[in-house]
Amino acid sequence: MNADLVIILTAILVSVASALVGTFLVLRRMALLSDAISHAVLPGIVLAYWLSGGGRATPTALLGAAAAGLVTVTLVEWLTRSGRVKNDAAIGIVFPALFSLGVLVVSLYFRQVHLDLDAVLYGEIAYAPFNTLTLWGQEIPESWLMMGSLTLLNLLFVLLFYKELKLSTFDPGLAAALGFAPGALHYGLMALVSFTSVGAFQSVGAILIVAFLVIPPATAYLLTRRLPAMIALAVGVGVVSSLVGYALAIWLDASIAGMMATVAGVCFALAFLFSPLEGLLTTQLRRRTERLEVAARLLVAHLAHHDRAVSEEEVLQEFGWSPRFLERAREKALRAGWLEAFREGLRPTHSGLAIGSTGPEPER
Amino acid sequence: MSELLSIFTDYTLRNVALGSGILGVVGGVLGTFAVLRRQSMLGDVLAHAALPGICLAFILSGSKAPLVLLLGGGLAGWLAAWLVLFVLRHSRLPEDSALGVMLSSFFAFGVALLTFIQHGNNASQAGLDRFIFGQAATIVASDVLNFGVLGGIALLCVGLFYKEFKLLSFDPAYAHSLGLPVQGLSTLLTSLTVLAVMVGLQTVGVVLMAAMLIAPAAVARQWTDRLGSMIGLSALFGALAGVSGALISASRENLPTGPLVVLTMSAILLISLFFAPLRGLVWDWVRTRQNRRRVRLERLLLEAQMLHQHQPLTPQALALHRHESQSAAQQHLEELRSRGWLEPGQQGFRLTPAGQQKAQELEQAMRVLPKSAEDR
Numbered sequence: 063m064n065a066d067l068v069i070i071l072t073a074i075l076v077s078v079a080s081a082l083v084g085t086f087l088v089l090r091r092m093a094l095l096s097d098a099i100s101h102a103v104l105p106g107i108v109l110a111y112w113l114s115g116g117g118r119a120t121p122t123a124l125l126g127a128a129a130a131g132l133v134t135v136t137l138v139e140w141l142t143r144s145g146r147v148k149n150d151a152a153i154g155i156v157f158p159a160l161f162s163l164g165v166l167v168v169s170l171y172f173r174q175v176h177l178d179l180d181a182v183l184y185g186e187i188a189y190a191p192f193n194t195l196t197l198w199g200q201e202i203p204e205s206w207l208m209m210g211s212l213t214l215l216n217l218l219f220v221l222l223f224y225k226e227l228k229l230s231t232f233d234p235g236l237a238a239a240l241g242f243a244p245g246a247l248h249y250g251l252m253a254l255v256s257f258t259s260v261g262a263f264q265s266v267g268a269i270l271i272v273a274f275l276v277i278p279p280a281t282a283y284l285l286t287r288r289l290p291a292m293i294a295l296a297v298g299v300g301v302v303s304s305l306v307g308y309a310l311a312i313w314l315d316a317s318i319a320g321m322m323a324t325v326a327g328v329c330f331a332l333a334f335l336f337s338p339l340e341g342l343l344t345t346q347l348r349r350r351t352e353r354l355e356v357a358a359r360l361l362v363a364h365l366a367h368h369d370r371a372v373s374e375e376e377v378l379q380e381f382g383w384s385p386r387f388l389e390r391a392r393e394k395a396l397r398a399g400w401l402e403a404f405r406e407g408l409r410p411t412h413s414g415l416a417i418g419s420t421g422p423e424p425e426r
Numbered sequence: 427m428s429e430l431l432s433i434f435t436d437y438t439l440r441n442v443a444l445g446s447g448i449l450g451v452v453g454g455v456l457g458t459f460a461v462l463r464r465q466s467m468l469g470d471v472l473a474h475a476a477l478p479g480i481c482l483a484f485i486l487s488g489s490k491a492p493l494v495l496l497l498g499g500g501l502a503g504w505l506a507a508w509l510v511l512f513v514l515r516h517s518r519l520p521e522d523s524a525l526g527v528m529l530s531s532f533f534a535f536g537v538a539l540l541t542f543i544q545h546g547n548n549a550s551q552a553g554l555d556r557f558i559f560g561q562a563a564t565i566v567a568s569d570v571l572n573f574g575v576l577g578g579i580a581l582l583c584v585g586l587f588y589k590e591f592k593l594l595s596f597d598p599a600y601a602h603s604l605g606l607p608v609q610g611l612s613t614l615l616t617s618l619t620v621l622a623v624m625v626g627l628q629t630v631g632v633v634l635m636a637a638m639l640i641a642p643a644a645v646a647r648q649w650t651d652r653l654g655s656m657i658g659l660s661a662l663f664g665a666l667a668g669v670s671g672a673l674i675s676a677s678r679e680n681l682p683t684g685p686l687v688v689l690t691m692s693a694i695l696l697i698s699l700f701f702a703p704l705r706g707l708v709w710d711w712v713r714t715r716q717n718r719r720r721v722r723l724e725r726l727l728l729e730a731q732m733l734h735q736h737q738p739l740t741p742q743a744l745a746l747h748r749h750e751s752q753s754a755a756q757q758h759l760e761e762l763r764s765r766g767w768l769e770p771g772q773q774g775f776r777l778t779p780a781g782q783q784k785a786q787e788l789e790q791a792m793r794v795l796p797k798s799a800e801d802r
Contacts, residue, residue: 144707146644146699148466150465151461151464153466154469162637163685279523317538320540322534323530323537330527340518342517
């Protein structure tokens with residue numbers, strides 16, 4: 063089978079599965095909890111390898127590894143509830159401890175085996191084509207099976223509990239009052255995040271999975287205010303960064319997972335700058351146009367109170383604008399047909415007079 | 427014991443101990459402010475974001491001089507922190523997502539750069555990855571000097587601006603109203619945290635540096651309620667964990683230092699969390715248990731008193747009244763007796779004077795208004 067195809071499809075499956083659950087993490091303000099979970103599954107994974115004799119991890123062992131993620135969540139919540147540590151500090155305490163445990167065991171006992179520190183950090187998606195298994199007489203890559211079923215699981219979860227997720231995300235109080243069991247949903251979501259972290263571990267490593275869980279949904283968050291659109295956009299951003307990242311990684315001979323996450327970061331930067339909703343540059347551009355529009359209307363309204371043409375010097379004195387700004391406001395008004403320029407100064411036209419007397423149009 | 431003494435004689439061990447000790451002190455001091463200002467995870471972002479800086483510094487300068495790499499890492503961390511604040515100011519993205527995005531995209535870029543360098547067949551690149559989990563054994567005397575200078579600057583600044591930082595941590599609004607440049611001070615504090623991260627890069631590495639900022643402060647918070655002593659204790663515990671973790675890791679080859687330091691720190695934290703006086707969780711549990719027992723006994727006494735007014739206080743009567751088995755009732759009565767509130771009478775038990783008085787006090791306390799106020 064074509065190696066490129068295997069890697070690309072694996073990457074796409076990873077990003078789709080992560081984006082589906084990541085969207086709700088971002089909306090529920092639990093992005094950092096995913097950071098903690100993805101670090102903390104490492105000792106679980108190490109344990110899984112160890113139990114399976116250092117060979118290939120069995121599904122049951124991986125289930126145990128995912129439980130490590132849930133333990134993290136419980137620990138963080140317990141620490142926060144004990145009142146001794148604030149929530150963010152609790153996250154920052156729990157995950158380094160668990161991650162250290164994992165790293166230590168890896169460096170002590172697994173130096174030559176399947177697992178090494180590089181794999182912990184950025185996965186080995188390049189090896190995906192070599193790990194295959196036979197299913198129904200067909201040889202398919204292991205990663206496809208693993209990530210495919212995870213993607214399906216996450217998709218089913220989101221589709222089946224869409225209404226409940228939506229309600230408990232945006233109004234947890236109401237969800238609880240209506241009897242939607244937000245606690246169960248919370249742990250369900252956390253379990254899926256753990257599963258996804260464990261499943262994606264081989265492909266992208268323990269740390270970079272955070273990038274796939276958080277960056278595409280955060281990018282989508284900047285682009286839309288509707289939940290379905292946000293999910294779709296998050297998936298889209300994930301897929302695009304997988305494709306572009308893979309191409310760049312091949313070109314530069316760098317880590318595939320690292321490059322994919324980097325591209326996702328670039329997507330976020332682009333959305334931050336150019337989002338039609340509230341992008342930094344779009345907002346500035348819009349503010350500039352609006353300021354000019356107001357200035358032009360102000361100018362016309364001012365002129366409408368005079369019977370004669372008013373010279374620009376007079377306007378400048380009146381408003382205290384800079385000459386450049388007046389020029390731009392005048393251009394704007396002239397183009398709109400509100401003003402006429404004469405040799406002795408500016409006069410409003412009929413449409414300008416109409417605007418000047420009625421004031422600004424009411425909001426539509 | 428001889429191993430401990432060799433800190434003073436063995437060149438490597440001395441450097442390792444000094445380097446990680448400095449890290450513990452600087453991280454502990456600055457972490458205190460980070461934790462109090464609820465910016466714990468900003469430290470995590472700073473540390474992760476240092477990786478691309480280190481790699482870029484290596485690519486651009488071509489040298490592996492530690493100071494150059496540390497500076498690159500520091501700059502990148504500082505940039506990431508600034509970007510987090512910038513994104514928060516100019517979009518409605520929640521804080522945790524902004525932190526997560528910066529952390530993971532900077533780190534991912536760092537990983538990409540690192541692999542790019544490693545695959546570049548550049549023979550001198552080996553060892554760059556020691557910044558990921560730290561490798562204390564590689565610390566030499568000149569590194570210790572660097573750490574000392576960086577950490578010294580950070581501590582000096584904290585000393586100079588102690589009053590301002592204190593106000594900033596506890597009441598930024600008041601600080602602002604006093605005319606203090608809150609934003610500038612906050613930037614300064616973040617920049618000093620960057621210095622602490624730079625000190626830690628070689629010892630614990632980028633991934634686990636956050637723990638060296640957060641955990642010592644959390645430990646110190648368990649033992650004291652005052653900022654001054656919290657900073658001191660935090661530095662002390664940080665240094666303790668740093669030195670012991672680094673020494674363990676230096677004792678064997680291929681033991682990454684970061685995880686060992688962090689695990690030592692976590693052990694100290696666990697002990698403090700449970701057993702620190704006043705704030706220890708164990709004392710909490712003990713107190714709750716005692717309270718629960720006291721309340722149960724007091725309610726029993728009140729019930730016994732009420733029953734006593736109408737009929738003889740026998741186990742049968744109490745059992746009927748409380749809907750419990752006779753043996754349980756008997757046990758309850760014995761409990762009250764052991765307290766000196768009951769004594770055996772002709773029929774069953776009767777309240778002692780002490781029991782009467784206690785019951786009256788309890789009744790009094792349970793009224794919404796004191797008896798004297800009610801009479802009026």
